[in-house]
Amino acid sequence: xxxxxxxxxxxxxxxxxxxxxxxxxxxxxxxxxxxxxxxxxxxxxxxxxxxxxxxxxxxxxxxxxxxxxxxxxxxxxxxxxxxxxxxxxxxxxxxxxxxxxxxxxxxxxxxxxxxxxxxxxxxxxxxxxxxxxxxxxxxxxxxxxxxxxxxxxxxxxxxxxxxxxxxxxxxxxxxxxxxxxxxxxxxxxxxxxxxxxxxxxxxxxxxxxxxxxxxxxxxxxxxxxxxxxxxxxxxxxxxxxxxxxxxxxxxxxxxxxxxxxxxxxxxxxxxxxxxxxxxxxxxxxxxxxxxxxxxxxxxxxxxxxxxxxxxxxxxxxxxxxxxxxxxxxxxxxxxxxxxxxxxxxxxxxxxxxxxxxxxxxxxxxxxxxxxxxxxxxxxxxxxxxxxxxxxxxxxxxxxxxx
Amino acid sequence: xxxxxxxxxxxxxxxxxxxxxxxxxxxxxxxxxxxxxxxxxxxxxxxxxxxxxxxxxxxxxxxxxxxxxxxxxxxxxxxxxxxxxxxxxxxxxxxxxxxxxxxxxxxxxxxxxxxxxxxxxxxxxxxxxxxxxxxxxxxxxxxxxxxxxxxxxxxxxxxxxxxxxxxxxxxxxxxxxxxxxxxxxxxxxxxxxxxxxxxxxxxxxxxxxxxxxxxxxxxxxxxxxxxxxxxxxxxxxxxxxxxxxxxxxxxxxxxxxxxxxxxxxxxxxxxxxxxxxxxxxxxxxxxxxxxxxxxxxxxxxxxxxxxxxxxxxxxxxxxxxxxxxxxxxxxxxxxxxxxxxxxxxxxxxxxxxxxxxxxxxxxxxxxxxxxxxxxxxxxxxx
Numbered sequence: 001x002x003x004x005x006x007x008x009x010x011x012x013x014x015x016x017x018x019x020x021x022x023x024x025x026x027x028x029x030x031x032x033x034x035x036x037x038x039x040x041x042x043x044x045x046x047x048x049x050x051x052x053x054x055x056x057x058x059x060x061x062x063x064x065x066x067x068x069x070x071x072x073x074x075x076x077x078x079x080x081x082x083x084x085x086x087x088x089x090x091x092x093x094x095x096x097x098x099x100x101x102x103x104x105x106x107x108x109x110x111x112x113x114x115x116x117x118x119x120x121x122x123x124x125x126x127x128x129x130x131x132x133x134x135x136x137x138x139x140x141x142x143x144x145x146x147x148x149x150x151x152x153x154x155x156x157x158x159x160x161x162x163x164x165x166x167x168x169x170x171x172x173x174x175x176x177x178x179x180x181x182x183x184x185x186x187x188x189x190x191x192x193x194x195x196x197x198x199x200x201x202x203x204x205x206x207x208x209x210x211x212x213x214x215x216x217x218x219x220x221x222x223x224x225x226x227x228x229x230x231x232x233x234x235x236x237x238x239x240x241x242x243x244x245x246x247x248x249x250x251x252x253x254x255x256x257x258x259x260x261x262x263x264x265x266x267x268x269x270x271x272x273x274x275x276x277x278x279x280x281x282x283x284x285x286x287x288x289x290x291x292x293x294x295x296x297x298x299x300x301x302x303x304x305x306x307x308x309x310x311x312x313x314x315x316x317x318x319x320x321x322x323x324x325x326x327x328x329x330x331x332x333x334x335x336x337x338x339x340x341x342x343x344x345x346x347x348x349x350x351x352x353x354x355x356x357x358x359x360x361x362x363x364x365x366x367x368x369x370x371x372x373x374x375x376x377x378x379x380x381x382x383x384x385x386x387x388x389x390x391x392x393x394x395x396x397x398x399x400x401x402x
Numbered sequence: 403x404x405x406x407x408x409x410x411x412x413x414x415x416x417x418x419x420x421x422x423x424x425x426x427x428x429x430x431x432x433x434x435x436x437x438x439x440x441x442x443x444x445x446x447x448x449x450x451x452x453x454x455x456x457x458x459x460x461x462x463x464x465x466x467x468x469x470x471x472x473x474x475x476x477x478x479x480x481x482x483x484x485x486x487x488x489x490x491x492x493x494x495x496x497x498x499x500x501x502x503x504x505x506x507x508x509x510x511x512x513x514x515x516x517x518x519x520x521x522x523x524x525x526x527x528x529x530x531x532x533x534x535x536x537x538x539x540x541x542x543x544x545x546x547x548x549x550x551x552x553x554x555x556x557x558x559x560x561x562x563x564x565x566x567x568x569x570x571x572x573x574x575x576x577x578x579x580x581x582x583x584x585x586x587x588x589x590x591x592x593x594x595x596x597x598x599x600x601x602x603x604x605x606x607x608x609x610x611x612x613x614x615x616x617x618x619x620x621x622x623x624x625x626x627x628x629x630x631x632x633x634x635x636x637x638x639x640x641x642x643x644x645x646x647x648x649x650x651x652x653x654x655x656x657x658x659x660x661x662x663x664x665x666x667x668x669x670x671x672x673x674x675x676x677x678x679x680x681x682x683x684x685x686x687x688x689x690x691x692x693x694x695x696x697x698x699x700x701x702x703x704x705x706x707x708x709x710x711x712x713x714x715x716x717x718x719x720x721x722x723x724x725x726x727x728x729x730x731x732x733x734x735x736x737x738x739x740x741x742x743x744x745x746x747x748x749x750x751x752x753x754x755x756x757x758x759x760x761x762x763x764x765x766x767x768x769x770x771x772x773x774x775x776x777x778x779x780x781x782x783x784x
Contacts, residue, residue: 044774077776102775212653215662224653342714343679355738359745366749
């Protein structure tokens with residue numbers, strides 16, 4: 001059915017996997033996509049057949065005759081093939097019609113629900129971004145009298161050109177959930193978010209009370225700044241307790257990610273190289289970054305810096321707070337930095353550090369959203385439920401092969 | 403002071419005061435005020451007005467050298483003109499201030515002789531003004547001697563050293579950037595004995611008197627904070643005893659000098675008041691016999707009792723100092739928001755580049771034609 005001259009060279013094809021959305025499983029979708037005469041010259045048929053033969057040999061039983069194939073064209077980008085005796089279920093072989101081709105072309109022939117359409121489109125887009133072409137598959141029942149039923153979309157098969165072959169293990173389960181973040185780490189993180197949010201809002205008002213009651217007779221006096229300062233101080237004391245518990249856990253915790261050793265990631269020459277590759281990835285010089293289950297070296301360094309910044313905020317903040325009790329030896333000691341830099345200097349530093357932390361939060365949230373949408377590892381939800389998702393066969397730097 | 407310094411005629415201060423027409427009642431009232439001043443600070447030995455009166459009255463001819471170095475004489479004015487003829491003034495007059503450039507009658511060799519004589523015996527040394535060190539100290543010379551030499555000579559036999567005023571404490575305006583004369587405070591020169599820093603530009607007259615009287619009444623130096631300021635007057639922030647504090651807590655702020663809030667006497671924090679950063683008893687003593695004081699007159703505190711206030715507290719009408727190194731100085735708020743804005747812009751650019759990169763990589767993958775997708779026409783078409 002194919003003239004050899006149509007192809008300049010046979011492309012080196014890889015089958016990645018299948019996304020399924022109907023009742024059929026991954027093996028069924030790939031086996032149905034592979035339905036073709038045994039003498040087909042189409043390299044896609046060849047690659048699919050090879051995958052079925054090695055992974056699902058019991059699904060290779062269907063038969064196709066040459067005159068029951070309606071191949072894809074430039075105008076209609078899908079083929080329609082009649083498959084007879086396909087082992088669809090334990091009930092025995094079934095006859096059905098398979099539609100196979102570009103996603104939009106196949107989708108147009110089915111009446112898939114809106115939610116299914118957008119779901120399959122999003123997954124196809126993700127596969128495309130990772131170098132796969134989605135080969136959509138839809139099926140329709142074939143009546144005994146030869147009538148063709150309604151087509152329903154079943155999913156798509158990832159077809160890759162010049163992609164490295166997949167690890168054979170990958171077929172059984174694509175994604176593996178790894179528990180990374182302990183409950184105490186996650187609690188620390190969100191308590192930090194809450195206290196830093198309160199401290200920032202109240203601190204900004206203390207720096208510049210840009211709103212307040214108007215000067216008119218009979219207006220209620222209120223206690224605006226008093227309340228704001230109380231909130232600032234209460235959150236500050238909570239934050240110090242939080243910081244102290246973090247320091248203690250850094251030395252006593254058995255959780256690797258809480259240990260103090262995590263604060264300095266550059267322990268070997270390879271770590272420095274990884275840091276360089278991460279930097280190149282973030283600056284668009286390299287397309288791929290080394291895979292880390294937890295943090296990459298740049299994150300380790302940044303977070304260590306954030307710890308220092310938070311410590312400085314506590315020291316400067318309490319140095320200012322201690323000015324209320326200059327004759328109390330403890331608070332006089334805490335206030336010592338004001339004698340080195342002056343009270344306005346400390347206040348300025350405290351303020352600028354707040355803005356620096358805001359800048360960090362902006363970058364942090366952006367990179368978290370970016371990583372989660374590019375790598376689909378559930379990085380954002382991992383800070384809530386503790387688990388990240390990795391492809392089977394992935395080789396992270398900081399953990400054994402998945 | 404118009405009259406010449408009284409000659410110390412009687413053996414004790416008490417007798418001299420009686421001779422000068424000061425009643426015991428007035429003297430006790432003065433000592434009661436002093437007791438109140440000292441009681442302000444914790445750690446000071448508690449003494450009743452009567453105890454102080456007995457001790458002070460028994461003081462015999464304490465000689466004082468009151469140097470005025472690189473300064474504006476404002477401190478002396480503050481000490482002398484506290485609103486009328488006060489007991490403070492009489493005590494100072496009767497202190498046997500043997501040498502003081504501003505008020506002594508003697509001049510020329512006689513003055514220098516008086517200084518040399520007093521320096522030779524134990525005395526109290528009071529210093530106004532800073533000490534310029536640059537270029538051999540040529541920026542302030544007295545009787546052909548540099549200020550540093552005069553100070554060192556007078557400090558040799560001094561039983562106590564009082565640095566009075568911001569100049570004597572740390573150098574004040576002339577020691578601020580760029581400090582062209584290399585001015586320093588007294589405690590940068592005199593390191594072998596305690597220097598009591600009565601700070602302020604100028605300090606309150608009563609605080610100066612109280613510091614002198616403390617030495618006489620207690621035979622000891624008062625307790626000081628980390629910057630050498632006597633705790634009885636410098637243990638509280640202006641902010642914490644400010645009569646406008648309630649407006650601060652209520653969030654009621656003056657936002658321009660002519661607004662309704664200013665007329666209502668609201669808090670001057672937004673006008674750059676440095677009360678929250680300044681330790682001084684101004685709200686309590688006030689000035690010119692409790693007539694008024696800067697915040698009482700509607701002007702924000704500029705923090706003149708704090709070290710380096712000209713460098714650290716400026717701009718005076720702004721809550722925070724400016725951030726240097728941004729071409730022109732910018733306010734902390736502007737720089738902070740600029741940083742946040744730049745971060746958001748950077749993130750947006752990076753996100754845009756990410757999106758572009760992924761769009762192009764998707765196109766690249768579709769380049770190889772495959773028959774199964776209908777990229778190559780086999781059945782119909784051609």
